[in-house]
Every structure is written in C-alpha cells, then in structure tokens.
Amino acid sequence: xxxxxINVIVNGQKLRRRVSARQHLIDFLRNELSLTGSHLGxxxxxxxxxxxxxxxxxxxxxxxxxxxxxxxxxxxxEGLSDSGAIADLQDAFHKHNAxxxxxxxxxxxxxxxxxxxxxxxxxxxxxxxxxxGNYCRCTGYHAxxxxxxxxxxxxxxxxxxxxx
Amino acid sequence: xxxxxxxxxxxxxxxxxxxxxPRPNAKKLLQGRGTYVDDITLPRMTHVVFVRSxxxxxxxxxIDRAAAQEMPGVIAIVTxxxxxxxxxxxxxxxTHMKGLKSAPQHALAIDRxxxxxxxxxxxxxxxxxEAEDAAEMVVVEWEELPAVVDMEAALDASTPVIHPELGxxxxxxxxxxxxxxxxxxxxxxxxxxxxYHTGRHTGVCLEPRAVLADYQPAEGKLVAYQxxxxxxxxxxxxxxxxxLTESDVRVICKDVGGSxxxxxxxxxxxxxxAALSVLLRRPVKFIADRLESFVTDIHxxxxxxxxxxxxxxxxxxxxxxxxxxxxxxxxxxxPRTSAVEANQVVxxxxxxxxxxxxxxxxxxVFQNKNVTCQYRxxxxxxxxxxxxxxxxxxxxxxxIDPAEIRRRNLIPDDxxxxxxxxxxxxxxxxxxxxxxxLLALMDYDGLxxxxxxxRKCGVYRGIGLASFIEVxxxxxxxxxxxxxxxxxxxxxxxxxxxxxxxxxxxxxxxQGQGTEAIIAQIAATAxxxxxxxxxxxxxxxxxxxxGGGTWASRGAGIGGEAAxxxxxxxxxxxxxxxxxxxxxxxxxxxxxxxxxxxxxxxNERLPLEEIGRVVYFRPDTLPKxxxxxxxxxxxxxxxxxxxxxxxxxxxxxxxxxTETGFVTLLKHWCVEDCGTIINPQLVDEQIRGGVVxxxxxxxxxxxxxxxxxxxxxxxxxxxLVPMAGEMPDIIVGHVVSPTASSxxxxxxxxxxxxAGAPAAVMNAINDALRPLNVSLxxxxxxxxxxxxxLGKVQAGRK
Ligand code: FES
Ligand code: FES
Numbered sequence: 025x026x027x028x029x030i031n032v033i034v035n036g037q038k039l040r041r042r043v044s045a046r047q048h049l050i051d052f053l054r055n056e057l058s059l060t061g062s063h064l065g066x067x068x069x070x071x072x073x074x075x076x077x078x079x080x081x082x083x084x085x086x087x088x089x090x091x092x093x094x095x096x097x098x099x100x101x102e103g104l105s106d107s108g109a110i111a112d113l114q115d116a117f118h119k120h121n122a123x124x125x126x127x128x129x130x131x132x133x134x135x136x137x138x139x140x141x142x143x144x145x146x147x148x149x150x151x152x153x154x155x156x157g158n159y160c161r162c163t164g165y166h167a168x169x170x171x172x173x174x175x176x177x178x179x180x181x182x183x184x185x186x187x188x
Numbered sequence: 189x190x191x192x193x194x195x196x197x198x199x200x201x202x203x204x205x206x207x208x209x210p211r212p213n214a215k216k217l218l219q220g221r222g223t224y225v226d227d228i229t230l231p232r233m234t235h236v237v238f239v240r241s242x243x244x245x246x247x248x249x250x251i252d253r254a255a256a257q258e259m260p261g262v263i264a265i266v267t268x269x270x271x272x273x274x275x276x277x278x279x280x281x282x283t284h285m286k287g288l289k290s291a292p293q294h295a296l297a298i299d300r301x302x303x304x305x306x307x308x309x310x311x312x313x314x315x316x317x318e319a320e321d322a323a324e325m326v327v328v329e330w331e332e333l334p335a336v337v338d339m340e341a342a343l344d345a346s347t348p349v350i351h352p353e354l355g356x357x358x359x360x361x362x363x364x365x366x367x368x369x370x371x372x373x374x375x376x377x378x379x380x381x382x383x384y385h386t387g388r389h390t391g392v393c394l395e396p397r398a399v400l401a402d403y404q405p406a407e408g409k410l411v412a413y414q415x416x417x418x419x420x421x422x423x424x425x426x427x428x429x430x431x432l433t434e435s436d437v438r439v440i441c442k443d444v445g446g447s448x449x450x451x452x453x454x455x456x457x458x459x460x461x462a463a464l465s466v467l468l469r470r471p472v473k474f475i476a477d478r479l480e481s482f483v484t485d486i487h488x489x490x491x492x493x494x495x496x497x498x499x500x501x502x503x504x505x506x507x508x509x510x511x512x513x514x515x516x517x518x519x520x521x522x523p524r525t526s527a528v529e530a531n532q533v534v535x536x537x538x539x540x541x542x543x544x545x546x547x548x549x550x551x552x553v554f555q556n557k558n559v560t561c562q563y564r565x566x567x568x569x570x571x572x573x574x575x576x577x578x579x580x581x582x583x584x585x586x587x588i589d590p591a592e593i594r595r596r597n598l599i600p601d602d603x604x605x606x607x608x609x610x611x612x613x614x615x616x617x618x619x620x621x622x623x624x625x626l627l628a629l630m631d632y633d634g635l636x637x638x639x640x641x642x643r644k645c646g647v648y649r650g651i652g653l654a655s656f657i658e659v660x661x662x663x664x665x666x667x668x669x670x671x672x673x674x675x676x677x678x679x680x681x682x683x684x685x686x687x688x689x690x691x692x693x694x695x696x697x698x699q700g701q702g703t704e705a706i707i708a709q710i711a712a713t714a715x716x717x718x719x720x721x722x723x724x725x726x727x728x729x730x731x732x733x734x735g736g737g738t739w740a741s742r743g744a745g746i747g748g749e750a751a752x753x754x755x756x757x758x759x760x761x762x763x764x765x766x767x768x769x770x771x772x773x774x775x776x777x778x779x780x781x782x783x784x785x786x787x788x789x790x791n792e793r794l795p796l797e798e799i800g801r802v803v804y805f806r807p808d809t810l811p812k813x814x815x816x817x818x819x820x821x822x823x824x825x826x827x828x829x830x831x832x833x834x835x836x837x838x839x840x841x842x843x844x845x846t847e848t849g850f851v852t853l854l855k856h857w858c859v860e861d862c863g864t865i866i867n868p869q870l871v872d873e874q875i876r877g878g879v880v881x882x883x884x885x886x887x888x889x890x891x892x893x894x895x896x897x898x899x900x901x902x903x904x905x906x907x908l909v910p911m912a913g914e915m916p917d918i919i920v921g922h923v924v925s926p927t928a929s930s931x932x933x934x935x936x937x938x939x940x941x942x943a944g945a946p947a948a949v950m951n952a953i954n955d956a957l958r959p960l961n962v963s964l965x966x967x968x969x970x971x972x973x974x975x976x977x978l979g980k981v982q983a984g985r986k
Pocket of ligand 1: 063065066070071084
C-alpha cells in the first residue's frame with residue numbers, strides 16, 4: 025500500500041504522520057488520532073455527519089483523503105470545543121435541545137459555525153438551506169434552526185452594540 | 189401558602205415535573221465526547237466484514253476463500269456451517285399470535301440465501317480496511333433460485349414456496365369482526381372504498397447498527413458493547429444461543445445514535461459477531477456500513493389495504509372494513525416477530541371513532557426481500573392513513589368539512605372508559621379537546637380563507653387533518669404472554685452517596701430522547717434534591733435493574749414510574765435517619781433542595797451531606813437499632829390495560845405545484861395527549877422528530893425493489909430522507925389527561941408524530957388537488973406520482 029508523509033495541523037497541534045494513500049481524512053482523524061467526535065453516517069458524502077473544518081471551511085471528512093490535508097489546518101469538534109470558538113452555538117443547541125442522539129451534532133455544529141461566520145444575516149429559510157446537507161434523523165430540524173437563529177441574532181446584537 | 193405537607197409530589201416545592209430543564213447528558217454530545225460503539229477500541233480488537241448474497245434467493249454451491257485467506261491482516265474466514273457449531277438457530281414466533289409461523293434462521297446462511305444482503309460468510313481481520321479487501325476476494329458460487337417478490341402473488345399456487353417445510357408462504361393471518369358489519373354496510377346511505385398503499389421504509393438511524401463483542405475466555409464471560417434499545421433482551425438472546433450463562437453475558441450500551449425500533453431487534457450479523465468473538469477468543473467489532481444498512485436493517489410499512497367506510501348522508505360513520513396484505517421478507521424477525529405490525533394495523537384502524545361495526549382481515553406473507561419488523565409507531569401510520577383517508581373521502585363525497593366530520597364522529601371526551609372495536613380498552617382520550625386545540629393553533633378558518641383566495645390565482649394549497657390513537661406503556665400482553673423474554677416491567681435503583689448525591693440506575697435506555705434527563709427530574713423531585721445532585725446510569729446489564737429498555741413509548745411511563753417510587757422510598761428512609769438524628773418525628777420533616785427541613789416552616793435542619801457523613805463514616809453516633817437503607821429499588825409494570833392508549837391529531841398545510849408535481853410543506857401542527865408532561869421541551873422535540881419521520885414516509889422514503897428482488901435505491905443518495913430545507917416549522921400543542929394506572933400519570937409520546945403525519949399530508953395533497961378531481965392514495969407521494977395522477981406524464985417509463 026502506497027504511503028505518504030503529511031504535515032498537518034489538527035486542532036492547533038502540528039503533526040507529522042505517515043498515511044496510506046487511500047485513507048480518508050475521517051478515518052485518519054478517528055482511527056489514528058482517536059478524535060472520535062466526527063462521525064460516519066454514510067461514507068459517501070450525503071449525510072454530513074463527518075463534517076469538519078479544513079482551513080476554516082466546512083468539509084466532509086469522508087470525501088477527502090488524509091494526504092490531501094497535507095499542509096492544511098484541520099479543526100474537529102474537539103478542537104472547536106476546546107478553543108471556545110463555537111461556545112455560543114453549543115450553548116444555544118443545549119438550550120433549545122437542538123440535538124437528541126447527538127450523532128449528527130458535531131457535523132451540524134461545524135456546518136452551523138461556517139454559516140454564522142459567513143452569513144451573519146441569514147434568515148430561517150437560509151439557515152435551513154445551509155444545513156440541508158446535514159442529515160438529522162432525530163430532531164425534526166426545527167430546534168436546530170431555532171438555535172442557530174438565536175446565535176445569529178445574538179452575534180448581530182453584539183456587533184451592532186459595539187458599533188453603535 | 190398552606191404549611192401542610194404537599195399532597196402529591198407534583199406540588200412539592202422545587203418540583204422538576206413539568207419543567208423544561210436542559211438535558212444533563214447533552215453537553216458531552218455537543219463536544220463530540222460521547223461514546224458510540226465505533227468509538228470504542230479494545231486491545232487485540234478485530235474487525236468483521238460480511239460477505240453477503242447478491243441474489244434475492246440462491247443456493248450456496250461453494251465458498252472459495254483460498255485467495256482471501258492469504259490477504260494481509262486476515263485472521264479468519266468463517267462460513268455458516270462452521271459458525272453454527274457455536275451458535276444455535278432461532279425461530280421468530282410468539283405463541284399468542286395464533287398460527288404465526290417461521291423457519292429456523294441462522295447467524296450466517298447455511299446453504300441458501302433468502303434475500304439480497306443475507307450474510308453467508310464472515311471475514312475477520314486486523315483492520316476494517318483489510319477485512320473489506322479480503323471479503324472482496326471471497327468467491328461464492330451461487331445457483332440462483334426463483335424469487336418471491338410480489339406480495340399479492342405470494343400465496344398463489346404457481347408461486348414457489350420459500351420454506352417448503354412450512355407448506356406455503358403465509359406467515360400469519362388474522363380476522364376480526366365486531367358488531368353487525370354487513371347490516372351496517374347495508375343500512376348506510378353511502379359506502380365509499382379505496383385502496384391504499386404505504387411504502388416500504390427503513391429507519392436510517394444516523395449511527396449504523398454496531399456491536400463490539402468481547403469474549404473473555406478466562407472467565408467465560410461475554411461483554412457486548414451494542415447499539416441497542418433493549419440490553420437485557422440482547423443479554424438473554426446471546427446467552428441462550430451461545431450456550432452461556434445469562435449472568436456471564438454483559439451488554440453495555442453507551443451512546444446510541446438513533447434507534448427508532450431499528451435497534452430493538454437482534455440481527456443475524458450481530459449474533460454472528462458475538463459468536464465469532466467466542467470462536468476466536470478475542471474482541472470483534474462489527475459496524476454496518478450504509479449500504480448494508482439499507483439491505484439488512486429491518487424495513488417496515490409495506491402494506492396494501494383495501495378499505496371501506498359506511499356513512500350516512502349527515503356524515504355519521506357506521507362501519508369500517510379493511511382487507512390488509514403485507515409481506516415481511518423470508519423470516520419473521522426474532523424475537524419480536526414481524527406479525528406485530530399487521531396485528532397493530534387491525535387494532536388501530538377506525539380507533540378514534542364511535543362507529544359500532546368493524547371487520548378486518550390481514551394476511552402476512554413471506555417473500556425474498558429484506559425482513560420487515562417493528563419500526564417507530566408500529567402499524568400506526570398505516571392504520572391512520574387508511575382511517576383518515578376514508579374519513580376524508582366520505583367528507584369530500586358528502587360535501588362536509590373535514591374538521592366537521594371529525595367533530596361529528598370522534599369518540600366524545602366524556603365517553604370513557606370505552607372499549608374500541610378491536611376489543612382494546614381506552615382509559616381516557618381527548619379527541620375533541622385535541623381537535624379544538626389544533627383548529628385554534630392552525631387558525632383553521634383563516635387557512636381555509638387563504639386557500640380559497642389563492643385558488644383563484646391558480647395556487648393549489650391543501651389542508652389535511654389526521655386523528656389517531658397511540659399505543660404506549662405496554663403491559664406484558666405485548667410480548668410476555670407470547671413467550672418472549674422481553675421485560676414489560678422496569679426497575680430503578682436509587683442510592684444516596686455520602687456527599688448527598690443520588691445515583692439512579694434504570695432499566696430504560698437513552699437514545700437521545702432524553703431518558704436520563706426525565707429520570708433525573710423525577711428522582712430529584714421524589715427525593716428532594718436539586719438536579720445537579722443526580723447522576724443517572726442506563727444501558728448496562730451489570731449495573732441496572734432488569735428491564736425492557738426503550739420501545740413502544742414506555743420509557744417515561746414505565747421507567748419514570750419506577751424512578752418515582754424508588755425516589756419516594758429513599759426519601760422516607762432518609763427521613764427516618766434524620767428523625768433519629770434530630771430526635772423528631774419523621775412526618776414533621778421533609779427534604780427540599782438537598783436539605784432536611786421542618787415540613788411546616790421550611791426551616792433548614794440538616795443537609796444531606798451531613799446525614800451522609802454520619803451514616804457512612806460515623807455510624808457509631810447513631811442509635812443502636814437504626815440501620816439506614818440508602819439504596820432502594822422499586823419496580824413498576826403497567827397491569828391495568830394491555831396498553832395505555834393516548835391520542836392526538838395532526839394538521840398539514842402544503843402547496844402542490846401542478847406543473848412539477850412538487851409538494852412544499854408550509855407548516856405542520858400536532859396536538860397530542862401524553863398525560864403528565866415531565867419536560868415540555870423534550871416532549872415537543874420527540875413529537876417534532878416523529879413528525880419529520882412521518883413526513884419522510886409520506887413524501888420521499890421508499891425501499892424500491894426490482895422484480896428480481898434487488899433493492900435499487902439502497903444508498904443515501906437514492907433513498908431520500910427529509911433534510912432541513914424541505915421541512916416546515918412544526919407547531920406542537922398538548923392536552924393533558926394523566927393515566928390513573930400510575931402515580932406519575934405519564935403516557936408515551938414517541939409514536940405520535942410518526943403516526944399521524946403521513947395521513948395528514950395525504951389528506952392535504954388530496955385537498956389541494958380536489959378542484960382537479962384527482963386523489964392519491966399510494967405513498968410516497970412523489971412528484972412523479974402526482975404528475976401521473978394529473979395526467980401530465982405517462983406511466984410505463986421505468
Ligand atoms: S459520512 Fe461523510 S457525508 Fe456521510
Ligand atoms: S440528533 Fe440524532 S441524528 Fe441528529
């Protein structure tokens with residue numbers, strides 16, 4: 025099996041690892057680094073359970089190879105939690121019970137984090153559209169939309185408040 | 189404020205019952221720090237991948253594993269006959285379902301595969317990737333056999349019999365007649381009839397089925413980490429078929445990523461995984477991938493029902509009649525059986541209405557497709573679609589408003605106790621209060637006006653209603669009397685630790701619905717501590733009282749009642765000790781917020797920490813004869829009814845694009861009655877999640893097989909499920925009629941959403957298309973089926 029050396033920053037930590045050419049990024053994170061927060065729901069890019077951030081953009085870990093992460097900065101739910109970057113989203117999800125079994129949640133949060141960064145003015149319908157690639161079988165989505173809308177609102181208020 | 193001690197625990201100061209509090213276990217899930225089975229790694233762990241039949245029905249002529257055996261990392265390649273030496277086969281029947289038959293089923297097929305996806309060999313390797321590579325090198329020589337795929341033809345003389353020793357392909361038949369059915373139909377002003385189809389669905393839990401079996405040969409112990417809803421049931425089955433002592437089997441389920449009935453069964457590949465661990469004397473992990481989930485996770489809801497309704501011109505319903513046919517795959521699933529769904533359809537059709545005559549027949553047949561069994565809201569959405577479809581059909585034909593025909597026929601709210609026409613008692617339902625609440629929530633009249641206005645501009649919007657009854661809190665009438673060792677009772681053990689913390693171990697399980705939160709709320713209230721002082725243990729057969737787990741909406745009603753009784757008993761025991769320490773009468777004391785207080789004044793006397801310190805570390809200071817009992821267990825089983833029925837009603841508002849056939853869900857409402865509400869937010873989210881599963885069934889989900897028994901849409905790309913973009917906001921309302929069968933009064937809420945949503949959508953689509961004289965009755969209602977009905981495209985292009 026063909027092997028490659030990669031340099032990658034995972035959750036802020038510089039790593040050098042030898043990976044096989046065919047290993048997916050998600051398997052690398054879960055199996056080699058024990059970062060089991062990212063989940064596998066379909067392994068073909070449909071469910072979004074494996075969503076992580078690569079260089080700040082939401083990416084499906086099951087569609088990217090570990091070698092492709094060479095030189096990149098990868099953030100998983102563990103890192104996003106520890107850095108406090110998505111603390112407000114996590115609080116809002118908790119308050120709105122925007123999770124049940126929690127299996128979709130790390131991927132959902134990574135996608136939501138991208139939304140609140142890139143589309144601060146998204147309305148309910150735009151929130152629904154943005155998270156439409158993330159499958160949740162448990163919640164019915166309503167509470168997730170509520171939670172994200174609350175965060176957008178709070179962030180807008182905070183931004184407006186300091187600017188005014 | 190009265191100073192008398194509270195009369196019921198609901199009125200206790202600082203009661204958590206009825207309060208929305210965040211789930212204590214959600215934080216770890218939000219940080220990705222849950223523990224699902226695939227997250228667990230054990231020393232010397234191996235991975236199994238199954239070689240599965242590509243054919244719906246085929247004889248195994250030979251299995252050549254020579255090349256595969258040479259692949260790197262391969263530990264063993266095991267066939268059916270080899271595995272059968274360590275695990276016995278099973279037959280999925282229950283004795284109280286008269287006439288139900290099935291054939292012995294093996295963990296790995298022995299000489300014949302009976303559906304596409306049946307496992308015929310197991311490849312165990314060091315890593316999953318190595319096991320997958322090797323599995324591809326296993327060569328199976330097949331002789332394809334004729335496959336039974338069409339359920340309507342399954343009983344024809346010309347159709348091959350799947351299990352010749354059973355004589356025919358009929359697994360189960362039930363007939364039920366109540367009242368003067370023929371007379372009712374003869375006397376009615378009108379009889380309307382229709383044929384309904386419900387699609388074959390599957391649960392698509394986001395976490396696939398998963399088990400990590402760890403046989404420890406030194407002790408003869410088997411530990412199975414399993415994504416399951418019923419750990420004690422799994423414990424029993426593993427012990428029985430692997431010839432182990434039940435107490436030597438421990439089943440642990442930590443976090444479970446969705447279950448919905450999919451994970452309340454035992455599957456042959458899961459049994460095989462446990463057997464492989466025994467055989468190889470080391471841990472074996474099996475995680476289904478999504479493709480094998482589609483062909484092996486149980487399917488459900490594949491019914492064709494001919495329905496008739498007898499009505500008078502004023503809309504009075506006189507009788508229902510159904511003729512149901514369903515197919516369950518080649519085996520009745522063990523141990524719950526695949527006949528339960530059809531049985532439930534018979535039990536539930538016509539359930540909300542006060543007609544006096546009902547005839548039902550159902551035939552359950554074998555076929556060469558994946559097995560079907562109990563999936564969320566078993567039978568409910570099928571029965572509800574037929575009942576509510578027929579009621580709307582009658583309303584439409586008679587020119588009566590759908591809300592009005594229901595008002596005239598729903599069982600009155602003061603008619604209880606009442607026996608439904610399937611012979612099942614209803615304790616106390618609230619159909620009319622629910623209907624009124626729903627219409628108000630929807631602004632029904634306003635929506636009708638908007639609909640009429642938009643109709644003028646060629647916009648086709650529809651409003652659909654669907655009433656339902658719901659089976660919850662099952663007694664042992666469900667499985668126990670049929671001989672299945674599935675517990676209908678549950679227990680809760682609560683102990684007080686020296687720091688004043690209480691630890692509750694419960695037999696009901698957590699799959700995200702919030703079991704741990706509500707058990708904590710109930711226990712905190714019953715003992716008198718704050719929720720921060722409560723820990724809950726679930727999902728471990730070594731650590732929790734024996735119980736049934738979570739299915740049929742029994743967690744809150746059964747597990748919750750056990751927690752309440754255990755909590756109350758512990759409180760009494762603590763007060764007895766406090767009374768001795770304070771030299772007071774126990775009845776003058778109470779526990780509030782973790783402190784013993786004077787019941788009258790609320791004056792603080794002793795914190796629980798202090799009692800804990802004395803009892804555990806300085807018992808020498810206690811009176812000689814006093815033996816504190818700070819671990820208490822109570823059990824509860826619901827014995828008053830076969831099930832505690834609940835009810836509810838849903839409303840759907842949607843728009844049909846008659847050019848594209850697309851349905852846009854605009855808004856959805858559900859009003860239900862789950863008795864005592866323990867945590868309003870959790871109940872609402874249960875309902876919403878259930879509604880969305882029902883909406884999926886109505887509009888997207890369908891396991892499509894071709895006529896050779898091949899599943900043609902077995903991937904998430906092809907099997908559509910609801911995503912956020914297509915789903916509407918869902919408004920939830922409640923009517924509260926506590927059950928008197930328990931002190932807590934809680935009924936279930938898990939099925940309600942899924943039960944009524946498809947019928948509401950069907951009725952709404954047909955309401956929208958009414959001006960075009962079109963109606964649809966076969967789920968799912970896809971754009972293609974709508975365009976076909978509208979005559980805009982031609983059939984036959986497949
Ligand atoms: S696992 Fe990657 S999208 Fe489903
Ligand atoms: S919470 Fe279970 S899949 Fe989203």
